Amino acid sequence: xxxxxxxxxxxxxxxxxxxxxxxxxxxxxxxxxxxxxxxxxxxxxxxxxxxxxxxxxxxxxxxxxxxxxxxxxxxxxxxxxxxxxxxxxxxxxxxxxxxxxxxxxxxxxxxxxxxxxxxxxxxxxxxxxxxxxxxxxxxxxxxxxxxxxxxxxxxxxxxxxxxxxxxxxxxxxxxxxxxxxxxxxxxxxxxxxxxxxxxxxxxxxxxxxxxxxxxxxxxxxxxxxxxxxxxxxxxxxxxxxxxxxxxxxxxxxxxxxxxxxxxxxxxxxxxxxxxxxxxxxxxxxxxxxxxxxxxxxxxxxxxxxxxxxxxxxxxxxxxxxxxxxxxxxxxxxxxxxxxxxxxxxxxxxxxxxxxxxxxxxxxxxxxxxxxxxxxxxxxxxxxxxxxxxxxxxxxxxxxxxxxxxxxxxxxxxxxxxxxxxxxxxxxxxxxxxxxxxxxxxxxxxxxxxxxxxxxxxxxxxxxxxxxxxxxxxxxxxxxxxxxxxxxxxxxxxxxxxxxxxxxxxxxxxxxxxxxxxxxxxxxxxxxxxxxxxxxxxxxxxxxxxxxxxxxxxxxxxxxxxxxxxxxxxxxxxxxxxxxxxxxxxxxxxxxxxxxxxxxxxxxxxxxxxxxxxxxxxxxxxxxxxxxxxxxxxxxxxxxxxxxxxxxxxxxxxxxxxxxxxxxxxxxxxxxxxxxxxxxxxxxxxxxxxxxxxxxxxxxxxxxxxxxxxxxxxxxxxxxxxxxxxxxxxxxxxxxxxxxxxxxxxxxxxxxxxxxxxxxxxxxxx
Amino acid sequence: xxxxxxxxxxxxxxxxxxxxxxxxxxxxxxxxxxxxxxxxxxxxxxxxxxxxxxxxxxxxxxxxxxxxxxxxxxxxxxxxxxxxxxxxxxxxxxxxxxxxxxxxxxxxxxxxxxxxxxxxxxxxxxxxxxxxxxxxxxxxxxxxxxxxxxxx
Numbered sequence: 001x002x003x004x005x006x007x008x009x010x011x012x013x014x015x016x017x018x019x020x021x022x023x024x025x026x027x028x029x030x031x032x033x034x035x036x037x038x039x040x041x042x043x044x045x046x047x048x049x050x051x052x053x054x055x056x057x058x059x060x061x062x063x064x065x066x067x068x069x070x071x072x073x074x075x076x077x078x079x080x081x082x083x084x085x086x087x088x089x090x091x092x093x094x095x096x097x098x099x100x101x102x103x104x105x106x107x108x109x110x111x112x113x114x115x116x117x118x119x120x121x122x123x124x125x126x127x128x129x130x131x132x133x134x135x136x137x138x139x140x141x142x143x144x145x146x147x148x149x150x151x152x153x154x155x156x157x158x159x160x161x162x163x164x165x166x167x168x169x170x171x172x173x174x175x176x177x178x179x180x181x182x183x184x185x186x187x188x189x190x191x192x193x194x195x196x197x198x199x200x201x202x203x204x205x206x207x208x209x210x211x212x213x214x215x216x217x218x219x220x221x222x223x224x225x226x227x228x229x230x231x232x233x234x235x236x237x238x239x240x241x242x243x244x245x246x247x248x249x250x251x252x253x254x255x256x257x258x259x260x261x262x263x264x265x266x267x268x269x270x271x272x273x274x275x276x277x278x279x280x281x282x283x284x285x286x287x288x289x290x291x292x293x294x295x296x297x298x299x300x301x302x303x304x305x306x307x308x309x310x311x312x313x314x315x316x317x318x319x320x321x322x323x324x325x326x327x328x329x330x331x332x333x334x335x336x337x338x339x340x341x342x343x344x345x346x347x348x349x350x351x352x353x354x355x356x357x358x359x360x361x362x363x364x365x366x367x368x369x370x371x372x373x374x375x376x377x378x379x380x381x382x383x384x385x386x387x388x389x390x391x392x393x394x395x396x397x398x399x400x401x402x403x404x405x406x407x408x409x410x411x412x413x414x415x416x417x418x419x420x421x422x423x424x425x426x427x428x429x430x431x432x433x434x435x436x437x438x439x440x441x442x443x444x445x446x447x448x449x450x451x452x453x454x455x456x457x458x459x460x461x462x463x464x465x466x467x468x469x470x471x472x473x474x475x476x477x478x479x480x481x482x483x484x485x486x487x488x489x490x491x492x493x494x495x496x497x498x499x500x501x502x503x504x505x506x507x508x509x510x511x512x513x514x515x516x517x518x519x520x521x522x523x524x525x526x527x528x529x530x531x532x533x534x535x536x537x538x539x540x541x542x543x544x545x546x547x548x549x550x551x552x553x554x555x556x557x558x559x560x561x562x563x564x565x566x567x568x569x570x571x572x573x574x575x576x577x578x579x580x581x582x583x584x585x586x587x588x589x590x591x592x593x594x595x596x597x598x599x600x601x602x603x604x605x606x607x608x609x610x611x612x613x614x615x616x617x618x619x620x621x622x623x624x625x626x627x628x629x630x631x632x633x634x635x636x637x638x639x640x641x642x643x644x645x646x647x648x649x650x651x652x653x654x655x656x657x658x659x660x661x662x663x664x665x666x667x668x669x670x671x672x673x674x675x676x677x678x679x680x681x682x683x684x685x686x687x688x689x690x691x692x693x694x695x696x697x698x699x700x701x702x703x704x705x706x707x708x709x710x711x712x713x714x715x716x717x718x719x720x721x722x723x724x725x726x727x728x729x730x731x732x733x734x735x736x737x738x739x740x741x742x743x744x745x746x747x748x749x750x751x752x753x754x755x756x757x758x759x760x761x762x763x764x765x
Numbered sequence: 766x767x768x769x770x771x772x773x774x775x776x777x778x779x780x781x782x783x784x785x786x787x788x789x790x791x792x793x794x795x796x797x798x799x800x801x802x803x804x805x806x807x808x809x810x811x812x813x814x815x816x817x818x819x820x821x822x823x824x825x826x827x828x829x830x831x832x833x834x835x836x837x838x839x840x841x842x843x844x845x846x847x848x849x850x851x852x853x854x855x856x857x858x859x860x861x862x863x864x865x866x867x868x869x870x871x872x873x874x875x876x877x878x879x880x881x882x883x884x885x886x887x888x889x890x891x892x893x894x895x896x897x898x899x900x901x902x903x904x905x906x907x908x909x910x911x912x913x914x915x916x917x
Contacts, residue, residue, distance in 0.1 A: 067864030067900045232860060239865030240856040241849070242800020242840035246866060249799035257794060283781055306794035307803070308786050386804050386812060386866040386899050435802070435866030436899050468805040672860055676905075680863055683901025706809040706897060715891035717903035 029099040029138065029157050030164065033209045036060060036095060043205035045168055047099045048161040049078065050092070051208075055189050055200035057084055057162075060094035062102075063154070064145040064407050065235060066434035066441070067680065068735040069673035072233045074154050076669055080226040081162035081219060084189040084201070086234065093431070096410070096424075098141025104153035105144055106137035108637070109508070111528040113355050113536050142516070145407040146442050146559065148637035148733025151669055155731050164213045171214065172207035173199060181214075221667070221728070230672030235433075247405035247432045248390040248465055255392070256285065258453050258464040259310035262299040262474045263321045265699030266329055267554060269298040271320035278302055278316040283309030287317065288456050293448025294415055295514030295556055297474055301453050307465050326554060328699035331380055331480060334553045338482040338503045339375060341549045346484040346501035351547030352526045354535035358543030360499045361488055369496070372582055373486040374575060377760040378567035380694035381478035381560055382471075382701075384709060387435020389466040391450035395420050396459035400427040400451060405434040407441040411515045415444050419451040438684070439559035443476050444515060472709055473701040476558025477694055479505040481567050483534070485575040488543075493583030494593055495576075497543035500534045502568070505557045506550040524550060529559070533568030533636065533740060538601055539576070539594035555696065561684055562736040565636040569740030570689075570747065570761060573632040577748040578757060587631050587748065588614055600664050603725050605633050605642045608662035611723050612644035624648075627657065630749030632741035637733025639665040643682070645745040646718075647753065649765055654750055656686060656718040661738060663722065666729035674734050675722040681738025682720050687712045689743040692762050768832055770796065771842035777829070784830035788822075789813045791829055792839060800840040800869050804897070811896025814870035814877075815839050821877035821893075840869035843876060851916055852876055855909035863900035870896050875910050884914050 031047015038044050041053035050058040059078050065071040075089040094100045107130050116126035166186070173191045174181040176199075184191055192198035221227075238244040263269055275287045283305040290299040300317055304310030345351040347363070361371075392403040393416065400420045406412045409429045416427045434441055450464040466474070481504035490496040506527035513520045527550065535546035560566060580590035588609045595602045606617060613621020614629065623629065626648045633642040646658040661678045668674055691710040695702040703709040747758045754765055766782045767774050770792070777795050792798040792815070801824055804812030808823040815824045816838040817831075844850035852875050855861075862868045871894065878885055878893040885893065890910055898906070 065864075067862075069863070232857065233862070235865065236857050236860060236862055237853075239862035239868050240853045240872060241844065241846075242798075242869050244865050245799075246802075248793075248803065251797055251799065282783070305781055306786075306790050308790035308794070309781065384899060386802070386810070386864065386897065388803065433866075434864060436864045438899070465803070468807070676860065676863060676902075679904060680901040683903060684899065687899075705807055706805050707807070711897045711899065712901075712903075713897060714894045714903040714906060717901070717907075720904055 030161055031097060031099045035097050035099070043209050045165040045205065045209055046161050047097055048158060049165045051201050051205035053202045055088070055202035057082055057089045057201070058092045059089050060100070061091040062094050062100040062143050063150040064431055064434050064437065066145070066407070066437035068677060069233055069670065070145070070150045071235060072231065073151055073669045073673060074158060075234060076226050076231060077154060077158045078162040080224060081159050082166050082189070083186040086226065086231055088189055098138065100143050101137060101141030102144040102149055102153050103134050103137040105147040105149040107133050108147055108149060109528055111354050111526065111531070111535070114538055114635070143408065143410045144442070145437070146439065148736045151731045152638060152733060159218050160216065163218050164216045167213040167216050168208040168211045169201055169204045171211035172204040175211065176207065227669055229670070231670055233673065245432050246387050246435045247392065247403065248387065248463060250392050250403040250432060250463070252392070252394060252461040254460045256303050256457055256460050256462040257305065257307045257310045258301045258303045258462050259307065259314040260299050260301045260449065260464060260466055260470055261314045261317060261319070262297045262470055264473065265321060265323050266297055266556060266696065266701070267324035268699060269322045270300060271322050273300060274318035277318065278313040281309065281313050281316060284313035286456060288453045290449050290452055293419065293452065294443060294445045295476065296445035296449065299449065301449065301464065303453060303457060303462060311467065323699055329553070329555055329696045330698065331555070331694070331696040334555065335377060335379070335480050335482065338480060338551065339377065341503040341551060342375070342482045342484045342501050345503065345547060345549045346486065346499065351501050351549040353545060353547045354526070354531040355546040356544060358497070360497045360543050360545045363486070370489040370582070371487065372489070372579060373484065374578065374759060375482065375484050376571040376574065377482045378480060378570065379692070379761060380480045380555060380696065381688055381692045382475040382694050382703065382709060383438045383440035383560060384472060385436030385438055385440055388468055388471040389440070389446045390464060391446045392461060392463040393450040393454035394459070394461035395451060395454040398422055398426055402427065402447060402451065403430045403432055404447055405432050405441060406444065406447070407434070407437050408444060408515065412444045412447045415448045416451045419448050420455060438561040439563070440475060442511065442559050468706070469704045472703055472705060476556045478560035478566060479507060479557040483571045485571060487575070487579055489579065489583055493585055495541050495579055498541045499545045500572070501547050501549070502531065502534060503549040503551055504530060505553055505555070506530050507557050507559055507563065510557055511559070526550065529564040531564065531568070533565040533634065534572055537572060538598040538635065540597055541594065561681070562636060562739040565634065565740040566688070567761065569632065569634040570743040573634060573741065573744035574747050574759065577630070577744065577751065581751070586616060589616065591633055601633060601635065601640050604640045604662045604664050607723050607725055608642035608644050608660055611662060611721060612660040614644060628749045628752035630745045630747065630752065632745035632748065634740040636737050636740055639663060639732030639734065639737045641737050641741055643741040643745045645742070645749050647746055647749040649753055652765065654690060654746065654763060654765055655716070656746060658719045659742070661720065661722045662725065663737065664725040664727050665734055665737070666727050666732040668724060669731060671724060674724060677734045678722040678738040679720045681736065682742050683712055683717060685739040685742035689746050689761060689763050766829060766833070768829065768837060769835070770798065770837045771839060782829060785828045787825050788815070788827040788829055788832055788837065789824035792824060798839050798841055802866055802869055804867065810867070811874060812867050812870040814873040814896065816873060816877055819877065819880060821874045840873060843872060850876060851913040852879065852909065855913040855916070858912065859905045859909040861902050861905045861909050863902055867896055867898045871898065871906055875906070879910070879914060883917055885910065
């Protein structure tokens with residue numbers, strides 16, 4: 001299938017609904033005065049904003065706070081347009097209206113090359129594809145926090161909702177005081193006229209709700225007071241004194257606790273179970289058998305009076321575990337097979353072509369121009385968020401209440417309703433703070449389990465907490481991948497042709513099957529995430545063929561911070577570094593030569609080089625003996641990041657001393673949070689680059705807890721600097737963009753130190 | 766059984782509070798003190814760090830029997846809303862928390878360090894703060910500990 005055919009017939013993730021979109025009316029995402037429920041004293045102005053009697057602004061918060069600062073950033077957008085202090089914006093839970101669905105994330109799932117997307121390029125095919133997917137996504141109304149899309153999605157919607165509310169509030173004052181709205185000013189949520197009258201929003205809200213907004217104008221950047229400032233996060237105090245409420249901190253009255261033991265073999269099941277010893281233990285109440293829920297492996301749960309009692313009960317169960325019918329999974333064999341699939345497809349021009357231009361020369365052209373071919377590999381990875389997987393549920397009187405740290409509350413609701421056998425309206429989902437998400441909480445398997453257990457608990461709430469061992473052994477893993485990269489170098493040493501053929505499981509079709517089964521199609525449509533970071537490079541390489549072989553290996557796979565970019569950037573940016581060394585050229589200069597038509601990327605790379613003291617770009621920073629620098633540049637989620645890593649090898653182990661990040665994230669809402677996220681992504685990626693691997697033998701994940709799945713700790717943390725390129729583009733993503741370049745930049749530094757090219761993650765010297 | 770938590774003698778239900786029950790679960794599930802977090806259960810991540818007689822300990826592997834007659838302090842009593850601990854102030858100034866889940870343990874580990882080493886060196890900070898943070902707040906934690914030490 002050609003890409004063009006795919007775009008017009010499949011449209012990525014939303015393909016199944018394309019046929020239907022034409023008959024559904026488009027819905028603006030503003031909502032109405034009655035979209036949000038109100039209590040006495042509150043007035044709804046639209047689907048996003050209510051005004052409280054004291055003039056506070058109540059903002060419907062659709063996005064989950066998992067560390068990325070989104071509760072602060074989105075409140076800033078609203079505070080800016082309404083001219084209220086950030087502290088006057090309070091967050092409330094949204095309802096179930098489709099206006100809350102994330103459109104930007106679905107639009108970004110289209111496999112578009114940068115030359116076909118982006119407003120500055122304006123390719124017809126890309127724009128029409130984006131338009132159709134946006135319409136479909138609006139109809140679906142799926143609320144998702146993911147894909148670094150929160151600010152991208154909210155940027156126009158929330159500012160427009162707030163500006164509309166402001167116009168109505170001013171209109172109400174104008175009517176009441178018989179003064180032209182143009183003469184009114186707003187300061188800290190108080191409207192006033194030079195002739196004397198003043199009123200806060202709470203006093204104007206009731207009239208405002210019935211006052212037309214007129215033409216709504218967003219503030220131009222020159223009038224911004226808050227956007228662009230490093231406003232302190234609104235959640236810092238609660239996250240420093242123990243009061244922040246995470247999933248496993250909810251304490252509804254009468255709470256019971258549940259521990260879980262999955263079949264250790266992924267995809268396996270439970271045969272006979274001896275519960276006698278478990279039930280004899282004090283504090284143990286019952287045992288519940290759990291089938292697969294939304295992709296989980298079968299399990300047994302034990303309900304007890306505390307988590308510890310439940311866990312002791314679970315450990316005392318004697319279970320006959322059964323391997324899955326297809327046999328035990330083996331990650332070593334899978335990786336070998338992936339490499340073979342990539343090699344075969346490379347040799348036969350196979351795989352789905354995500355991008356091609358020009359004509360890639362045939363292989364083995366002896367005596368022709370210089371060519372380089374290498375194979376890269378990446379392992380499975382677990383998310384290992386600090387808050388282990390958990391969910392609290394109560395099923396009573398035909399109603400279900402769920403408290404859950406989730407990135408997809410709507411999918412949680414749907415599964416809870418299905419498992420409890422109640423209509424959607426009978427389910428209330430409370431989204432707590434997430435103790436890390438990183439993509440793991442885009443899955444809702446544990447919600448199904450918790451609700452099933454709660455059904456057995458006679459109306460009492462039950463809190464299911466997975467042990468760290470269960471969390472690590474039953475994740476939806478970052479897929480393993482292998483890729484063959486082949487380049488032909490021209491007379492100038494620059495690549496004239498690039499062929500990349502990768503192989504690995506597609507995540508999106510599996511995620512849709514388990515989370516939104518109604519949208520699953522009979523065949524997998526090509527998944528952009530498999531090839532992102534490979535097919536969408538901006539380097540000026542005239543001849544390209546970038547293809548992927550989508551496999552189905554049976555290991556549960558899921559979205560992991562920066563998704564395909566996380567390993568594909570390692571492949572592409574390490575390989576480019578190889579080409580630079582092959583051509584005996586400076587890695588920064590080599591990249592710059594390929595970026596003549598990519599000014600934003602050039603600026604980011606130059607800024608990183610300059611700030612890192614890279615030779616040839618301003619004052620050189622002399623390196624202590626035994627250290628070397630490596631560089632990588634990568635665009636993901638609409639933002640561009642370059643990193644320069646300074647590393648050494650101490651006692652045979654790589655050590656990173658300093659990471660200089662430069663980024664163009666478009667318009668910056670909160671530079672403090674951007675810096676936090678770049679630091680966060682660097683450390684997250686460093687743990688993966690140095691230590692991250694999940695091995696599966698006979699269906700069992702060998703890594704069980706942090707001692708066998710190690711993390712970077714404070715003593716290993718490098719100095720991290722962040723520098724932003726000023727930009728007036730719309731905001732790009734922030735939360736994931738710093739992860740992809742770290743591994744290649746480190747591997748490139750290690751090559752300088754050792755002369756040995758590392759082509760497999762994790763990096764061992 | 767009775768234990769002293771945050772300055773108060775707290776009674777635990779006899780039928781549940783067995784001597785080998787880890788302090789973590791007694792705090793969270795029997796006393797409702799949920800500020801202390803569960804991260805690994807094997808003393809590897811430090812999310813459950815509390816003070817026992819002023820020492821930082823990992824509550825997930827600390828049996829109830831071992832804290833009888835000792836003073837347990839949790840994040841809930843590190844400071845108070847009107848009088849935050851200097852580290853909590855430094856945490857805000859340096860904008861340390863992201864997801865926030867590990868921060869109770871980080872703060873308790875750092876507070877125990879400063880109590881014995883008012884001006885710790887980098888090496889002492891490295892040795893004392895072995896907790897795991899998946900959001901990568903380490904550089905800010907180091908800066909905040911130094912700031913709090915300097916402010917004392």
